[in-house]
Amino acid sequence: MSFTTNPDLVHVLRGGAIESFHRGALAVVDADGTLRCALGDIERPVFPRSAVKVLQALPLVASGAADTFGLSDEELALACASHRGEPRHAETARSMLNKAGLDAGALECGAHWPYDEAATRALAARGETPSALHNNCSGKHSGFVCVGCLMARAAGVEPAAYLRGYVKPGHPVMREVGAALQAATGWDLAATPAGTDGCSIPTYAIPLRAQALAFARIATGHGLAPGHAAAARRLRAAVAAAPFFVSGSGRFDTRVMERLGERVFCKVGAEGMYCAALPEQGLGLAIKMDDGNNARGAEVVMAAVIEALVRLDEGERAFMQDFSAPVLTNWNGIEVGALRASEGLRAALA
Amino acid sequence: MSFTTNPDLVHVLRGGAIESFHRGALAVVDADGTLRCALGDIERPVFPRSAVKVLQALPLVASGAADTFGLSDEELALACASHRGEPRHAETARSMLNKAGLDAGALECGAHWPYDEAATRALAARGETPSALHNNCSGKHSGFVCVGCLMARAAGVEPAAYLRGYVKPGHPVMREVGAALQAATGWDLAATPAGTDGCSIPTYAIPLRAQALAFARIATGHGLAPGHAAAARRLRAAVAAAPFFVSGSGRFDTRVMERLGERVFCKVGAEGMYCAALPEQGLGLAIKMDDGNNARGAEVVMAAVIEALVRLDEGERAFMQDFSAPVLTNWNGIEVGALRASEGLRAALA
Numbered sequence: 001m002s003f004t005t006n007p008d009l010v011h012v013l014r015g016g017a018i019e020s021f022h023r024g025a026l027a028v029v030d031a032d033g034t035l036r037c038a039l040g041d042i043e044r045p046v047f048p049r050s051a052v053k054v055l056q057a058l059p060l061v062a063s064g065a066a067d068t069f070g071l072s073d074e075e076l077a078l079a080c081a082s083h084r085g086e087p088r089h090a091e092t093a094r095s096m097l098n099k100a101g102l103d104a105g106a107l108e109c110g111a112h113w114p115y116d117e118a119a120t121r122a123l124a125a126r127g128e129t130p131s132a133l134h135n136n137c138s139g140k141h142s143g144f145v146c147v148g149c150l151m152a153r154a155a156g157v158e159p160a161a162y163l164r165g166y167v168k169p170g171h172p173v174m175r176e177v178g179a180a181l182q183a184a185t186g187w188d189l190a191a192t193p194a195g196t197d198g199c200s201i202p203t204y205a206i207p208l209r210a211q212a213l214a215f216a217r218i219a220t221g222h223g224l225a226p227g228h229a230a231a232a233r234r235l236r237a238a239v240a241a242a243p244f245f246v247s248g249s250g251r252f253d254t255r256v257m258e259r260l261g262e263r264v265f266c267k268v269g270a271e272g273m274y275c276a277a278l279p280e281q282g283l284g285l286a287i288k289m290d291d292g293n294n295a296r297g298a299e300v301v302m303a304a305v306i307e308a309l310v311r312l313d314e315g316e317r318a319f320m321q322d323f324s325a326p327v328l329t330n331w332n333g334i335e336v337g338a339l340r341a342s343e344g345l346r347a348a349l350a
Numbered sequence: 351m352s353f354t355t356n357p358d359l360v361h362v363l364r365g366g367a368i369e370s371f372h373r374g375a376l377a378v379v380d381a382d383g384t385l386r387c388a389l390g391d392i393e394r395p396v397f398p399r400s401a402v403k404v405l406q407a408l409p410l411v412a413s414g415a416a417d418t419f420g421l422s423d424e425e426l427a428l429a430c431a432s433h434r435g436e437p438r439h440a441e442t443a444r445s446m447l448n449k450a451g452l453d454a455g456a457l458e459c460g461a462h463w464p465y466d467e468a469a470t471r472a473l474a475a476r477g478e479t480p481s482a483l484h485n486n487c488s489g490k491h492s493g494f495v496c497v498g499c500l501m502a503r504a505a506g507v508e509p510a511a512y513l514r515g516y517v518k519p520g521h522p523v524m525r526e527v528g529a530a531l532q533a534a535t536g537w538d539l540a541a542t543p544a545g546t547d548g549c550s551i552p553t554y555a556i557p558l559r560a561q562a563l564a565f566a567r568i569a570t571g572h573g574l575a576p577g578h579a580a581a582a583r584r585l586r587a588a589v590a591a592a593p594f595f596v597s598g599s600g601r602f603d604t605r606v607m608e609r610l611g612e613r614v615f616c617k618v619g620a621e622g623m624y625c626a627a628l629p630e631q632g633l634g635l636a637i638k639m640d641d642g643n644n645a646r647g648a649e650v651v652m653a654a655v656i657e658a659l660v661r662l663d664e665g666e667r668a669f670m671q672d673f674s675a676p677v678l679t680n681w682n683g684i685e686v687g688a689l690r691a692s693e694g695l696r697a698a699l700a
Binding site: 014112113194289291330332 | 353358362365370371373460467472545547549621639641642681683
């Protein structure tokens with residue numbers, strides 16, 4: 001097995017020298033599927049992981065579950081989230097479940113300590129351990145539970161029993177979620193490599209070009225069924241109204257959407273994945289770093305894309321530099337290096 | 351700027367598909383400098399970071415400081431360590447400082463929460479915050495402090511005042527440490543890119559070939575001054591006797607050296623660095639992953655090298671597979687993938 005040599009997109013500097021670097025691929029397309037920018041291999045199917053949570057949340061709105069259970073913007077944003085397990089995240093997941101008449105026992109995502117270190121230390125300081133509500137996917141799963149509850153009601157069966165095993169590919173909830181993903185990307189999920197995600201639902205390998213197309217559709221509504229187009233608008237608006245809930249304190253997705261509002265809908269995924277919808281430009285994009293690096297790979301690329309493609313004023317441009325060219329400091333707070341987008345990436349976006 | 355395309359050394363599998371992969375370079379040499387195996391660019395100078403702590407600890411023994419202060423195997427191992435900040439690590443650093451008549455106030459490495467998550471949560475549960483003793487480099491720095499104390503005594507000056515600024519390249523302690531590094535690697539540190547390490551001491555870019563040579567010298571003593579050769583033997587023996595102190599609970603360096611004893615001296619460094627001495631083979635080796643990935647890049651390569659080059663019985667071979675081909679599980683404990691050495695790496699080592 002050999003790989004296409006994807007270009008170096010991000011450099012890690014120390015003392016002026018390049019210490020490490022990150023290779024990857026990037027696709028930017030419009031809703032007609034026309035490629036606006038491509039770097040590296042955008043045809044190899046790659047697992048989108050959590051970058052496509054907004055696509056997996058389309059049925060939550062389109063099915064009527066969001067209205068039936070009266071979900072708030074915060075709750076809809078959490079359904080699209082990889083959150084940090086901060087107290088408000090866990091409480092909001094609990095609230096979604098309660099609205100559907102259920103509790104954390106319905107979640108099949110597993111438990112882990114909050115990604116937010118302060119939240120983990122606070123939990124430990126109180127002598128507590130984490131529950132499934134702290135899992136970064138608990139909002140997405142609470143959304144699945146809401147969809148399943150509505151299905152159970154329609155079928156006249158007991159929701160908790162109906163929901164059991166909802167993470168399996170053959171369960172009606174997951175079939176609905178897979179159908180939304182397939183419709184948006186136009187990629188045949190039955191014929192592509194499949195794996196199990198961190199939270200136990202299936203993840204399907206999809207080329208970056210098709211993932212980017214799905215996000216151009218999220219940006220514009222073009223190419224989506226009317227129910228999904230309306231759901232996309234509502235989810236984008238919910239995340240823009242409550243960006244804390246899609247990630248958490250100090251994080252890229254939260255900070256950037258707090259600042260730029262509906263101009264950018266961006267969502268990180270594990271293993272160096274990043275997708276975004278740029279509604280004003282009518283574009284979608286998808287990034288995958290070869291090595292799976294998010295924090296200093298995919299994020300720096302995403303920041304460079306936003307700088308190049310989104311209309312920004314001077315203050316916003318300065319703000320984005322914290323993400324596109326962050327300074328690295330050591331334990332003494334001494335500046336030791338920096339991250340930067342490669343010349344090749346900047347040139348391709350120019 | 352463009353890079354040599356280093357080969358893919360490690361694959362990350364999910365659901366049978368390659369989700370991500372890690373490129374890098376590897377040099378294996380003997381003490382004469384003869385190259386036994388090379389993959390990728392081994393001539394580009396790269397920062398060794400903490401992988402060369404044993405070289406930086408040579409003056410601690412060679413100067414007589416280790417004997418003067420009566421340092422134990424645990425303390426000498428800690429001087430070579432990137433430890434996890436577990437209670438015994440912090441206590442052992444404190445003990446080294448106390449033997450030199452000083453305390454944690456002498457350390458200039460900065461403080462950070464323990465890398466060991468359980469240790470961090472236990473600290474938080476007691477309402478405490480971390481000190482410089484919890485810094486993963488506190489043992490190395492305590493060793494520097496011991497060297498500096500001996501120098502201060504010889505000069506007839508007050509140790510605490512003498513030590514101030516010991517992390518700076520021009521300080522007598524750091525000049526001694528740099529001289530040991532230059533002598534072992536044969537690389538001119540004055541003429542190579544330099545940066546500041548996480549713990550504030552200088553780090554110098556050195557080709558993998560020269561780093562591997564230094565470790566062949568650590569393995570054999572050949573090519574080192576007699577004092578440094580004796581120091582290398584003693585440090586290797588100390589780490590083999592107390593491998594918990596060079597890393598920590600459940601970690602590669604600790605577990606592998608607990609099992610294989612003096613047959614392997616291996617030491618991880620930040621940014622995908624790994625060096626090792628194989629005394630029975632008289633070989634040294636150095637690994638650098640392009641992307642800086644340690645846990646699933648450099649460690650898997652190191653495990654594959656050990657499997658290929660070190661004499662192992664059947665039980666040890668099975669033990670090493672936990673490191674060379676680990677299974678990946680998700681939050682529910684479900685097997686979702688695996689890491690594996692690439693065919694190219696296996697072939698080069700065969």
